[in-house]
Each structure stands twice: as C-alpha cells, then as structure tokens.
Amino acid sequence: MPSLHSPKQNHLLAAMPAEEFNRLLPHLELVPMPIGEVLYESGGRLNHVYFPTTSIVSLLYVLENGASAEIAIVGNEGILGISIFMGGETTPSRAVVQSAGFGYRLKAQLLKREFNRAGPVLRLLLRYTQTLITQMSQTAVCNRHHTVEQQLCRWLLLSLDRLPSDSLNMTQDLIANMLGVRREGVTEAAGNLQRMGLIKYSRGHIKVLDRVGLESAVCECYSVVKLEFDRLMSALPKADPDLEAEPDLGKVGFKGTLISNGASSASDSPADANP
Amino acid sequence: MPSLHSPKQNHLLAAMPAEEFNRLLPHLELVPMPIGEVLYESGGRLNHVYFPTTSIVSLLYVLENGASAEIAIVGNEGILGISIFMGGETTPSRAVVQSAGFGYRLKAQLLKREFNRAGPVLRLLLRYTQTLITQMSQTAVCNRHHTVEQQLCRWLLLSLDRLPSDSLNMTQDLIANMLGVRREGVTEAAGNLQRMGLIKYSRGHIKVLDRVGLESAVCECYSVVKLEFDRLMSALPKADPDLEAEPDLGKVGFKGTLISNGASSASDSPADANP
DNA sequence: GTCGCTATGTACGGTACCGCACGGACAATT
DNA sequence: AATTGTCCGTGCGGTACCGTACATAGCGAC
Numbered sequence: 001m002p003s004l005h006s007p008k009q010n011h012l013l014a015a016m017p018a019e020e021f022n023r024l025l026p027h028l029e030l031v032p033m034p035i036g037e038v039l040y041e042s043g044g045r046l047n048h049v050y051f052p053t054t055s056i057v058s059l060l061y062v063l064e065n066g067a068s069a070e071i072a073i074v075g076n077e078g079i080l081g082i083s084i085f086m087g088g089e090t091t092p093s094r095a096v097v098q099s100a101g102f103g104y105r106l107k108a109q110l111l112k113r114e115f116n117r118a119g120p121v122l123r124l125l126l127r128y129t130q131t132l133i134t135q136m137s138q139t140a141v142c143n144r145h146h147t148v149e150q151q152l153c154r155w156l157l158l159s160l161d162r163l164p165s166d167s168l169n170m171t172q173d174l175i176a177n178m179l180g181v182r183r184e185g186v187t188e189a190a191g192n193l194q195r196m197g198l199i200k201y202s203r204g205h206i207k208v209l210d211r212v213g214l215e216s217a218v219c220e221c222y223s224v225v226k227l228e229f230d231r232l233m234s235a236l237p238k239a240d241p242d243l244e245a246e247p248d249l250g251k252v253g254f255k256g257t258l259i260s261n262g263a264s265s266a267s268d269s270p271a272d273a274n275p
Numbered sequence: 276m277p278s279l280h281s282p283k284q285n286h287l288l289a290a291m292p293a294e295e296f297n298r299l300l301p302h303l304e305l306v307p308m309p310i311g312e313v314l315y316e317s318g319g320r321l322n323h324v325y326f327p328t329t330s331i332v333s334l335l336y337v338l339e340n341g342a343s344a345e346i347a348i349v350g351n352e353g354i355l356g357i358s359i360f361m362g363g364e365t366t367p368s369r370a371v372v373q374s375a376g377f378g379y380r381l382k383a384q385l386l387k388r389e390f391n392r393a394g395p396v397l398r399l400l401l402r403y404t405q406t407l408i409t410q411m412s413q414t415a416v417c418n419r420h421h422t423v424e425q426q427l428c429r430w431l432l433l434s435l436d437r438l439p440s441d442s443l444n445m446t447q448d449l450i451a452n453m454l455g456v457r458r459e460g461v462t463e464a465a466g467n468l469q470r471m472g473l474i475k476y477s478r479g480h481i482k483v484l485d486r487v488g489l490e491s492a493v494c495e496c497y498s499v500v501k502l503e504f505d506r507l508m509s510a511l512p513k514a515d516p517d518l519e520a521e522p523d524l525g526k527v528g529f530k531g532t533l534i535s536n537g538a539s540s541a542s543d544s545p546a547d548a549n550p
Numbered sequence: 551g552t553c554g555c556t557a558t559g560t561a562c563g564g565t566a567c568c569g570c571a572c573g574g575a576c577a578a579t580t
Numbered sequence: 581a582a583t584t585g586t587c588c589g590t591g592c593g594g595t596a597c598c599g600t601a602c603a604t605a606g607c608g609a610c
Contacts, residue, residue, distance in 0.1 A: 061412050203587055462560090
C-alpha cells in the first residue's frame, strides 16, 4: 500500500485503461475538501476538474432570490466540472462540498487534451455524464411529484452510497437547502423516519439504522438513478463494431446494495412505460 | 430554392462545417413528425437521431404510476437522441412530438462514426448537450419553487421560440401532462393569462397576443435557459489553443427576441424566498 | 338537427407545504 | 455557572395545489 490516499479510490479514475491513467497520474493533485467549500460558483470559470474520493459534492442551482435546489450529487463515483469537456467552460450551477473529505484534481487544460484524443477517457466521461443527466432529470420529476419525506429518503440513500460509513454529518437546515424546502419540513420528515426506527440523529449527525427500511420508504427515483448508473457504468457487454476494441471499463459501482426490488410491485423494471 | 424543406432549417445541421455537413447530407432522411408520435420510449433502443425542423419534441420522464413531467423541449435548435453519442444507447426518458411538423433523421450508426472522428461535429453536439443539461436543471428548480402560472409562461415561451408563428396547437390537458400538474390548474393559469390579455385560446389552439407581457410574467428560468443557450451556441470567441482551429459555428439561435432583461429589477421576481 | 365527443369552466373539501414565531435542548466559550 | 450560539421541535394561519365531481360549450358525424 503506497498511502492512505489513492486516486483509484475514485471509480472513474480506477476505470481508466492503464495507459491513460498513467498519463494523467503525475498531474493528479490530492486536495482536502472541507465542508461548505465552493468548488465553483455559478457561471464561474473552471480551472480544474475534481475527482472526489472520500468527499461528497452537491450540484446546486440557485435562483435570483437565493432559493436553491440540489440537482445532482457527486461522490467517489464521479467527476466535477463536466463542462470542461462538454465544451461550455462554465455552467449556471454551483458545486458545494456536502461532506468533507479528499479528492484529486486535474488542470482543466490536461483534460481538454484528452478530449482531443477522443479516446477511451472521453468515452468513459461522456457515459458518466449521461448518468448525471439521468440524475438531474429524475430530480426534476421527483421535485414535482413526491413528498418531502420520500425525497429525504432518496437524498439519504444517494449520499450514503457515496460514503464508507452509515452516518453523515449534516444539519437539517442544510438538507432543506438541498431539497429546496423549509427546514421545518425536514424536521418533520426526519422525525417520522426516526420514529420509524430508520434513522437516528442529533445536532447535525445522522446515522442510518435500517437501510432496508429506508429503501422501502423511498420513491422510485432512487432506484431509477441507481440502476441506470449501474447499467451505464458496468463493463460494456461488447465492443461496438464501429469502434476499435472497447477497453473493458471494469465496474464502476456504488457501494450500496440495492435490495433486489425496493417496492415489491409487479413490474420490477424501474422504467415501465405503459403502452 | 431547392425545396420547401431543407436540413439547414435545423440550426445544428446548419452550424456544421461544410465538409462534415456534406458527408452527412446524403444520409439525412426527411420524415413527417405527427403530433403525439413517440420517437422513442423510455429505455427503448434508438435507431436514429432526429433533427427537427418545423416540429417540437418534448422529453418526458414518466413515473411508475403514470405521472409525468417534461424535463426539456427540443425544436429546430437541437437534436434528439443524445444518448447515441453520449454512449448509453438508451435513456429513461420518452420523446413525444408536441407540435406536428417535419424533421430529418439519421441512422444512429452514422453518428457514432462521427463520434469516433471526434471532430467539430462532436464538439458541436456536446456543446448543445450542455445547453440541454441547463434546461433540465432549471426545470428541476422551477418545479420546486415556481407557480403553475409562471411555469406555463415559461413553457409557452420556450415552445414559441421554436415555432415560426405566434400560435400553437395544444390542449390544456396535454400541457398539464408536460408540466406535471392537473388539467384544472392549467385551465386556471391559462384563464388568468387570457384575462390579462396575454394569450387567447380555444379548443386546443393557443395564440400569443402579448409576448412582452408574457416575458414579464415568466419566472427567471426562461431567460436563464435562453441566455445560457445563446452563450454556448453563438460563434465561439476564439479557437482553443489546445485544439486545432475551431470551425466557426456560425450562430445557432432561437427565433425569440428576449426583451433586454426580462424582469426590470432584481427583486422584481414574484417568487420570493428568504435569503 | 341531435348525438356524441372532446375541450374547457367551476366548485368543494382535503392536504402538503409555506412563512413566521417562539421555545427548548445541547455544546462550546468565558 | 452563566452566556451565547447552533440546532431542533412545535404551533398557527395561509395558500397553492390535489382529487373528484359535474356542468357547459364547441364541433364533427350521421
């Protein structure tokens, strides 16, 4: 073991083919990511992309009047700063560290060079970006149709999947900002979950007691995001005939073990479309 | 004039460098897109990408219980089927024609070949994808914080920007599905707008009478999406030093003329929240 | 015409969430 | 021990939207 920290703790970095990984390795810089740190501001220029290892970062969209909502959660499965390789340089979103930890960063310019090669690194990143799009879209629907309690469950599970332990440090006030609701709404929802014995919390410290219970209280949005992530980021079944041999991406997975089918309904498939 | 229809009516196609455009041209197939047609189903495999010219398509996320919400609108400024080049093959969203018209389609395989070249076509498409991400994210926040009436204005303006005329055919019931609210809610909101003299409608036909008035009734989400689109899709200021000379993308614009700054003052916004 | 269908209007109770206010519980500081 | 600040609980009126039900109005088919 070389050290306590390793870039391979980030699943995207770990999934890169050895050659590409080694090319990037000397430029990866380990940085601490304290809670509340703003990786980038809405519209601000990005100088680095970040690969979290032990931290979690929220993508927030902030309205003019200060109201906000989290539209995606990124942890050690992902990357921050996709607009670097998407071509836009900036985005209207704000990235805030939600759970303190570490991560590796890379100068934006180096990633653009990878973009230009259009090799497996880009393909991996674009594929990840699609999982992010799924997360954003599902968040939009969830905001429209589901209760605060359901959304709190979703948020807890998504955060938990990106952490090594079963507890997280987060005040209800901050969670309210993430979900775009009142703090009192979170108090009530969290109180319910605690009364049900699913979680335990006090003064900014939340511990999950019954993960299975949480998964049965959450809305479908959680499993849709999770399953779509797994589908996209698992080893590709076969090389596309049009592309040169696809490098086996290995498996880029969450920690979480989704109970086989959260809600025991007839149509197991999360995306069942009625004809 | 060669014909009534031209691929250049789609702004993305029009923005491609001549060489790339000519390579794709023989494979572009003009197709009618009748209202209600499902371009692809959630999770279904995509065989083509679509470039709308005179039609508008909605990206819908559908929940298990049938409830749905539109997370993006795509018209002649865009493309449908981004998961083809993002690498995922499918998405959990459904694409439905919202306003009848025409479009060009292209076999998925051909676009993947472009992906592999990683040339200006891919860069253009990825940049467009980022505008789509903005639209999705803003929709998520809008769903959380703004009233049905504001969202209806947003929806009308976004749709209008993609149509040649100032009227559209759409029942309140369908709009309700898009916004993810009850039909009655749309009836009430639309009634208000009509009473204000902003629109006129009857039996599925909506005519916008006062576009400026609409823009002062809409939430900020509309202009955020629009301005970000303009920023990303206008001619690139300068070639990135790291890339070979960037092809001038021309201008890929909406039709709409956004009043210089929709809300006259900062705190004009009707959605007030505490700081 | 009149029948039937679709689109729109209206009404009414229920509820989830909001904005606000205040009180108590805990932790760190002095 | 007292103070201060943060975090959480609770109550109360207000409102935007929901679910349901039913009434009207346009419009085509026959």
